[in-house]
Amino acid sequence: MQEFINTIIHGDCIEEMKKISDNSVDLIFADPPYYLQLPKGKRLKRADGSEIIPVDAEWDQFESYEDYDNFTKSWIKECQRILKPTGTFWVIGMYHNIFRVGKIMQDLGFWFLNDVIWVKTDALPNLNGRRFTNNHETIIWSVKDKNSKGYTFNYEFLKKLNGGKQMKDTDWIFGLCRGQERLKDENGIKAHPTQKPLKLIQQILLTASNKGDLILDPFLGSGTTAVVAKALGRNWIGIEKEKKYVDLANDRVKNYGK
């Protein structure tokens, strides 16, 4: 498994994680498909006329909730096997999927530490005025079972970062990934539909890992977790099934900080 360290594996994470040893990873951050069920090809516009590009990619499509749940259970079981007893597992999702993910995790024996709410300062407005704007995502922070002890929580370091005040809140307030940080293709279109902000992943790694720890992201996408891990001196493994995103993430990791 040494050959996977600080590399991106191109493949299906359920299969690829089977090559990773039991109890070997310090922290897993997973940003899986949300199964948003958006109608394919439907385009919405913002008040200024600009187009909202929905996440209707192939990788977010499932036959049914049962199909989604089977997929979810399979990849989470692998995460549980490879996570160290002292490691922590972070999964992000929205109301579309996070309750299903949470139930599956609890059924598998994971023990929840917190649900962190990423409050988006610039969430897309609710355009039809028939419900509230969905301005947050939920991140479940957990250990692999109830008896897991000795996980990392960098309490003193976070307090220092917070100007000497205890960092105690589970609502983390960050903007969406925009501007310079957002990767674009040659036509100026988002290179990945769901690129997460560096700050969000940085907060997770600073909270629950130390230099030299091994971080895994089974749904690496544009490579955000790899870039943050590299910048913070953590080791990492990324898995991504779409070749175009593997290439994008490899370039991003190589060029980060240059």
Ligand SMILES: C[S@@+](CC[C@H](N)C(=O)[O-])C[C@H]1O[C@@H](n2cnc3c(N)ncnc32)[C@H](O)[C@@H]1O
């Ligand atoms: C929500 S995105 C992750 C975005 C990432 N956090 C970022 O900042 O760019 C999910 C990614 O998982 C990939 N994916 C979906 N199913 C997968 C699977 N079974 N194995 C590996 N990757 C998968 C998709 O191609 C997509 O890039």
